[in-house]
Amino acid sequence: MTVTGPGADGVDTSGHALGGPEGFGEGKRTTVTVIIPTFNEAANVEELLRQLAAAVPAHLDCEALFVDDSSDDTPAAIERAALTCPFPVNVIHREVPEGGLSGAVVEGLKAATSEWIVVMDADLQHPPSLMPELVETGRRTQADLVVASRYAGGGSHAGLSGRYRVMVSRTSTLVTKGLFRSALRGISDPMSGFFAIRRGIVHAQADILKPLGYKILLELAIRCRPRTVAEVPFSFQERYAGESKSTVREGLRFLAHLVSLRTATPAARMVVFGLIGLTGFLPNLCGLAALTATGMHYLPAEVLANQFGVLWNFVLIDVLLFRDRRGNRHWADRLGRFALLANADLVLRIPLIALLVDGAGMEALPATALALLTTFVLRFIATELLVYLPGRGRTKHVDTPLPLEKEGTP
Secondary structure, eight states, X not given: OEEESTTOOEEOTTOOEESSSOOTTOSSOOSEEEEEEESSOHHHHHHHHXXXXXXXXXXXXXXXXXXXXXXXXXXXXXXXXXTTOSSOEEEXXXXXOTTHHHHHHHHHHHHOOSSEEEEOOSSSSSOGGGHHHHHHHHHHHXXXXXXXXXXXXXXXXXXXXXXHHHHHHHHHHHHHHHHTTTTTTTOSOTTOOOEEEEXXXXXXXXXXXXXXXXXXXXXXXXXXXXXXXXXXXXXXXXXXXXXXXXXXXXXXXXXXXXXXXXXXXXXXHHHHHHHHHHHTHHHHHHHHHHHHHTTOOHHHHHHHHHHHHHHHHHHHIIIIISGGGGXXXXXXXXXXXXXXXXXXXXXXXXXXXXIIIIITOOOHHHHHHHHXXXXXXXHHHHIIIIIISOOTTSOOOOOOOOOOOSSSOO
């Protein structure tokens, strides 16, 4: 950790003292830490700190913590701007940007020691002048979380560039609130990246956070479940300098994040596992049609075509359903085990149907349905245990279920 700015003491990542013997956040009590995740935002840093310094009232002790994943000179820009900043400015530079901008925020949450934590972007689309109001609203209302909302009364998304981004933002908000109606009750803008949260609500649970992309508020609201939420309307501003980080890739990461949050319980994972399995029929049938069109006999063609469906299912399950467990085994090991289980399912199903029909006297149709259900449940359990849980000598994955929703489907 590198610490800069007037009156800020600490150590850098090599352990050398910078200005004094005390670590980050120590030496005096601070009221609020402003966490600012950055990725190539050098042109915005000076103006951001200038506006933030102008907004901080005399009674509010403040420090800024940049968590930086940049490949440009953003860290140097922060150090230069910190020289004239009236409050401590601290920097954590991450060589490996795990979890994207949300992962950077989690690093900041773990480092912060103040009563309140404010999270905001570095591009000035979140007005720094609103920071004190977020904290004051939390104090006045005794809220655990205060969200700066574009959709609360008086708020605006005017800074979004173009109708396409407005449509994507609106659609993402509607989908997210539909999936998590209970957890997001009282939050009109779960896509907001500008909010204040009490450190006590999040610090003890920081290790269960599994961020992906840049929608950290969604992660915190669903996993930490703050008891009371307040909102402050704000007008989303145009970017001060630089380029937007909103890309198609970030959109796909957001979708993966939604699936990860929605499937945090075994029952929900099983439902999604089955839905993904159903989609595998499409590549299976397409592969069968292509192979038989070449003159291949339908039996070996069916065996080969089934592998297209297996590969399709593996990719979706690996990316969407068990993203946080992929580090437990090499991808080739995971694929091999998954393919073995998927093909064993076919081998097991036929004898099971025969046993139910000939041994138990069932009709063929209900026997087939029961066999399909039985092998599906067994394959789901085997996939969790044999494909995505750690092998010997690895750290065991601890799955932390989310509180069940009071309404809605998994």
